[in-house]
Each structure stands twice: as C-alpha cells, then as structure tokens.
Amino acid sequence: MPKKITKKLKNLTPQEQREFIKARNMTFELEEPDEQSLSEIEKDPLVETSEGREISSDPIHLYLSDIGRVELLDVNSEFRLATMIEAQKFVKSSRCQFMDGKITIEKNTYRVIIGDLLAFWKRLNNAIQENNAELPDLGLMLAEAQSLHQNWKKDQPSYTRAYLSSGQWGKDKDWNQLAEQVYGIFLAFYMFPFSYAKWLINRIHAQKKMPVRKTFYRNLPEDEELQRELDAVSFRAETASLALSRANLRLVVNVAKHYTGRGVAFLDLIQEGNLGLLRAIDKFDPRRGYKFSTYATWWIRQSINRSVAEQARTIRIPVHLFESISRIFRAQRRLTQKLGHIPTSAELALDTEYLSRIDVQDILFAQKNEKNIPPELQMRWDKATKKVAHILNVAEEPISLEVPVGGDESSQLGDFIEDEEAISPADAAAHEMLREQMQSALTNLSERESLVLKLRFGLDNNREHTLEEVSREFDVTRERIRQIEAKALRKLRHPSRSVLLRDYLP
Structure with missing residues (x-):
C-alpha cells in the first residue's frame, strides 16, 4: 500500500535502504545506464516531475497528496545532496587505506582525503592548461562546501556546479576529466572540519595557492574533532538520502503511469519504481554532469520493466525478450497504419534491429526494381524473419480453459477442445x-x-x-x-x- 511505501522511505536509513535493495536485487541484475541512454532520457518529457492526470483510486489520492507536499528540488539542490551522500561513500572507502599502525584511524582517514585533494589539484592544473580554461575560485568552493554543514537548501545557485556547467560537462571527454578533478577538490573541502577549513581558506587567501602535504598534516585538528566531523558526514548523508528520495516520489508516479494496463497493479508499479529510485540514489555519481532526475528515471524504468516482465504474465519470459516484444509490437502498430494491413514477420524484420540499415536498403531496392536478392542477404533476412516469428510466438498470452463461452456463459472454452488421447x-x-x-x-x-x-x-x-x-x-x-x-x-x-x-x- 502507498502509506507503507511512504513510511518505508521516510524511516529507513540509507544503510537499511541499501540492504533492502540488495535483497531485492538477488532475483535480477540491473545494468548501469550508458551516456546515450541518459542523453535520450534528458530530452524525454517524461522526466518532468509534474503530478500528471488525476487518478480516481482513493488510496492513490492519499499517496499523491502526501508526496505532493514535498518541495521539488532544483539541479543545485540535487548537486548538494548528492555531494553529501558521495562524501559518506568516500569516507568508507578511505578509512583503512594505507594503515601503518603509527597513527589513529581518524588521522589516517584525513591523510587519505588530503592525499586525494593534492592529487586532484595537480591534475586540475594540467587539465586547465590543456583546456585553456581558468582555475576555479578555491575560496568560493571551500566556502560553499562548508556551508553544506549547516543547510543545503539555498536559493542561490551552486558556484561549483555553475563552473562545471560552463564547459561541455557530461558531453566533452576532456572537460569531464577537468570536472572530475574540480569535484574531487570540492568533495574534500566538504569533509574538512570547520576549524580546519577556516585555517585553509585563510591560507589560500594569503598565499594564493594550495599548501603542501606536510603543512596540511601539521595543522590537522585533534582526533576527537576529526571523529565528530566524520560522524557528522555520516549523519548528513542519511539526511540527504532521505530528502533526495522523498523529493522524487512524484517522479516515480509519473513514470509508473506509463506502464499501467500491462498486468501489474498501479500501486505495485509505484512500489517497484520506488525500489529503482533507492537504487538510483545509491548509484548516482554527480561527477557525470547529469541531473539526478535524469539518472533516476533510468533506474525507475528498469525496475518497473523487470517487474512487469516477471509478474504480468502467467508464463514468465526473460526481460531482454520482453523488451524485444515491446519493440516488435510498436513496429507492428506503426506498419499496420502505414501498410493498411497487419505486417508479416518478413516485413517486421525489415523494421527491427535484426537487420542492418544497409541490408534493409538493399532488400527494399531489390524489391522495388524486381531484382533477385543475393543469397547471403536472403539468408540474413530469413534468419531475422525467424527471430521475429519466434518472438511473436512467445508473446502470445495463454488463455484459461475456464474462460466462459457464449452469451449466457454456461459453457467454458475447455468444453470445446478435443482431447486427442481420450477414447471416442x-x-x-x-x-x-x-x-x-x-x-x-x-x-x-x-x-x-x-x-x-x-x-x-x-x-x-x-x-x-x-x-x-x-x-x-x-x-x-x-x-x-x-x-x-x-x-x-x-x-x-x-x-x-x-x-x-x-x-x-x-
């Protein structure tokens, strides 16, 4: 039920969410979206998080009313929340790196952070020269990163994100490498305690450059302060994960509406979409330059698609075959309107991905000019036709033998089927x-x-x-x-x- 889903999303910590998703994903694997898929989703109006058409079911009204009170996020808020979540991942991966037993875990963790910061800074300077760009203002980046400790809800745009967006972020390979270094520096600044960040910002303003490693180490605060900051990073990550999930519940509903009528209840579609949303929060990488809603839409669709494939049919079919069936049915509807009759498997094969574009052009040219199709091309066409015929055969829905037949519904379909093994x-x-x-x-x-x-x-x-x-x-x-x-x-x-x-x- 929607209330249970909302309660689950409100009350689970990010760690519990990850465990929940891990248990769910034991039955299927989801693939990471590629750049082309994200670009297509970004242009899709489905990504808009409007509430859409009204749905008459009372439980759904209550659910929509509940999630409708949550304010939507802009790209800057998404960027800040994603950074807070990313920091927790970074801390977990850094805690026990290069431990030599001579220093505490807290100081070792921050030494790893400092080491990465200096490596990012060095690579950034090289990338700046290659891209003929200007260095970002480290003081503004540090101030913005530290401001997230108090409040991520800000009206003004993010300076760091604006700098990254000034280039072809997410599209140009060279700029993406530069953006990765800038974001790494911003992330390290965010994880510094306030007193340490205050010392660093004064040092940068005074010397106009980044301190050396020994200077960083020498000015590290006491272990107690470092541990408090690491605990705060973990707490803020949980808060950010919850805020990001609640703000995108309307996006889940908007995506789920497009999968109604496929054999799965609308509330179940929402629940599966919410699982995809939690997965997206866990996997989202703000370095790639895409909006979170763009990235989350991919995971929500993937989760719902697999749910439909697993639950909608009496006889389960593989997910990849289910997607092929959807594509062939779309081609069938399109060709029916174009040709004026239901297309054959051979005609469908020309409109699917089973033949290359060149092969399709050669076949159509040969048919138009009444020429013989070369044997090798004919073999490829026949093979594609058999694939389409096989998929159409698999797509047929089973019919119950107890389906009523006739106007009075006094007979069943099974009454009219011959039992070939029975004696006459x-x-x-x-x-x-x-x-x-x-x-x-x-x-x-x-x-x-x-x-x-x-x-x-x-x-x-x-x-x-x-x-x-x-x-x-x-x-x-x-x-x-x-x-x-x-x-x-x-x-x-x-x-x-x-x-x-x-x-x-x-």
Missing part, C-alpha cells in the same frame, strides 16, 4: 461390447482355463502375465500352463463359439 464414444461402446462378448465366450471354458487366459492376455486389468508368473499362481510348471492355454484357445476357435467374436476382427 463409438470406440468406447465397441470396446465394452467386445468385453461382454469375451466374458460370454469364456463361460464355455473351465474355471482354470478361463483364469489362465485372463492372466496371460490381461483381460481383467490390461496387464499381460508371463508363463512364469501364471505357473507360480497355479503352482504348476510353465509347460502345463502353456498346455492349458493352448487347449482353451482351441475351444474358443470352434465355430460355435468364435462366431460371437468374429465381427470384432479387423
């Missing part, structure tokens, strides 16, 4: 008459002869017994049983007795 009424009647005539013929034999024939030919239970089995039954030799059997058959072959059975011979 005529054959059943003939078999029953043969059995009765056989019993009548056996009355002319002695009790022993009748029983021997019944056992040998399975006249009672359709199981034929061997001479050995019958001999044990009567406690005589096999030869004696054979003699009794032969004598009984001679009696039945007499014209006065066989006349009853002659009509049943082929």
Whole structure:
C-alpha cells in the first residue's frame, strides 16, 4: 500500500535502504545506464516531475497528496545532496587505506582525503592548461562546501556546479576529466572540519595557492574533532538520502503511469519504481554532469520493466525478450497504419534491429526494381524473419480453459477442445461390447482355463502375465500352463463359439 511505501522511505536509513535493495536485487541484475541512454532520457518529457492526470483510486489520492507536499528540488539542490551522500561513500572507502599502525584511524582517514585533494589539484592544473580554461575560485568552493554543514537548501545557485556547467560537462571527454578533478577538490573541502577549513581558506587567501602535504598534516585538528566531523558526514548523508528520495516520489508516479494496463497493479508499479529510485540514489555519481532526475528515471524504468516482465504474465519470459516484444509490437502498430494491413514477420524484420540499415536498403531496392536478392542477404533476412516469428510466438498470452463461452456463459472454452488421447464414444461402446462378448465366450471354458487366459492376455486389468508368473499362481510348471492355454484357445476357435467374436476382427 502507498502509506507503507511512504513510511518505508521516510524511516529507513540509507544503510537499511541499501540492504533492502540488495535483497531485492538477488532475483535480477540491473545494468548501469550508458551516456546515450541518459542523453535520450534528458530530452524525454517524461522526466518532468509534474503530478500528471488525476487518478480516481482513493488510496492513490492519499499517496499523491502526501508526496505532493514535498518541495521539488532544483539541479543545485540535487548537486548538494548528492555531494553529501558521495562524501559518506568516500569516507568508507578511505578509512583503512594505507594503515601503518603509527597513527589513529581518524588521522589516517584525513591523510587519505588530503592525499586525494593534492592529487586532484595537480591534475586540475594540467587539465586547465590543456583546456585553456581558468582555475576555479578555491575560496568560493571551500566556502560553499562548508556551508553544506549547516543547510543545503539555498536559493542561490551552486558556484561549483555553475563552473562545471560552463564547459561541455557530461558531453566533452576532456572537460569531464577537468570536472572530475574540480569535484574531487570540492568533495574534500566538504569533509574538512570547520576549524580546519577556516585555517585553509585563510591560507589560500594569503598565499594564493594550495599548501603542501606536510603543512596540511601539521595543522590537522585533534582526533576527537576529526571523529565528530566524520560522524557528522555520516549523519548528513542519511539526511540527504532521505530528502533526495522523498523529493522524487512524484517522479516515480509519473513514470509508473506509463506502464499501467500491462498486468501489474498501479500501486505495485509505484512500489517497484520506488525500489529503482533507492537504487538510483545509491548509484548516482554527480561527477557525470547529469541531473539526478535524469539518472533516476533510468533506474525507475528498469525496475518497473523487470517487474512487469516477471509478474504480468502467467508464463514468465526473460526481460531482454520482453523488451524485444515491446519493440516488435510498436513496429507492428506503426506498419499496420502505414501498410493498411497487419505486417508479416518478413516485413517486421525489415523494421527491427535484426537487420542492418544497409541490408534493409538493399532488400527494399531489390524489391522495388524486381531484382533477385543475393543469397547471403536472403539468408540474413530469413534468419531475422525467424527471430521475429519466434518472438511473436512467445508473446502470445495463454488463455484459461475456464474462460466462459457464449452469451449466457454456461459453457467454458475447455468444453470445446478435443482431447486427442481420450477414447471416442463409438470406440468406447465397441470396446465394452467386445468385453461382454469375451466374458460370454469364456463361460464355455473351465474355471482354470478361463483364469489362465485372463492372466496371460490381461483381460481383467490390461496387464499381460508371463508363463512364469501364471505357473507360480497355479503352482504348476510353465509347460502345463502353456498346455492349458493352448487347449482353451482351441475351444474358443470352434465355430460355435468364435462366431460371437468374429465381427470384432479387423
């Protein structure tokens, strides 16, 4: 139910969210989106987080009303929240790096942070020269990073994000490398305690450059202050994760609306989309330059797609095949409007990805000019046609045998399906008459002869017994049983007795 989903998202810590997603993902794997996919989503109007059309179900109204009170985030707020979450990941990966036992864990963690900061600074200077760009204002970056300790909700734009966006962030490879160094410096500034950041900003303003490593080490605060800051980083990351998830619940609803009518309840679609949202929060990398809503839309769609593939059909099909079915159905609708008839598998093969564009052009050219298609090209076309036919066959929905048939619904579909293994009424009647005539013929034999024939030919239970089995039954030799059997058959072959059975011979 929506209330349970909202309560779950409100109350879970990021660690619990990650464990929840990990348990869920044991049944399927989600792929990381590539640059092209994110670019396509960024242009998709679906990414807009409007509430969309009204839905009449009362529980959904309550859910939409609840999430509608949460203020939406702009790109600057998303950037700041993502930085707070990213800092927690960085601290976890840095805690026990290069431990030599001579310094505390707190100081070692900050030495790793400082080492990365200086490495980012060195690479940034090289990237600045290669891109012919200006260095960012370290003082403004440090001030902005430290301001996140108190409040991430700000009306003014982020200086760091504005600097990164001044180039082809997310599109140009060289600028992306520069952006990675700038963001690494910003992230390190954010993780510094306030007193340490105050010393650093005064040092930068005085000397107009970054201090050397020994100066950084010498001015590190006491372990207690460092530990307090590391705890604060963890706490702020949990707060940021919760804020980012709650602010994007409307995006989940907006995406889920486009998957209704596919066999999964709307509330279940929302729940699966929320799992995708939590996954997106855990995986989002602000260095890539995309808006969080763009990135989250990918994961939400992936999660919902897999839910539909796993739950919507009686017979489950693989996810990749489910996506192929969707593409072929879209092509089928498009070609039906264009051609005026339902396209064949061969026509669909020309409109899918199973043939290269050059192959499609060559086939269409040959058909237009009434020329023979080269054998190799014809083989590729036939192979693509078979794939399409196979997918269309898999896409067929199973029908229940209990589906009502007729206007009065008094009959079921199963009543009209022939059971090919069942005996027809005529054959059943003939078999029953043969059995009765056989019993009548056996009355002319002695009790022993009748029983021997019944056992040998399975006249009672359709199981034929061997001479050995019958001999044990009567406690005589096999030869004696054979003699009794032969004598009984001679009696039945007499014209006065066989006349009853002659009509049943082929």
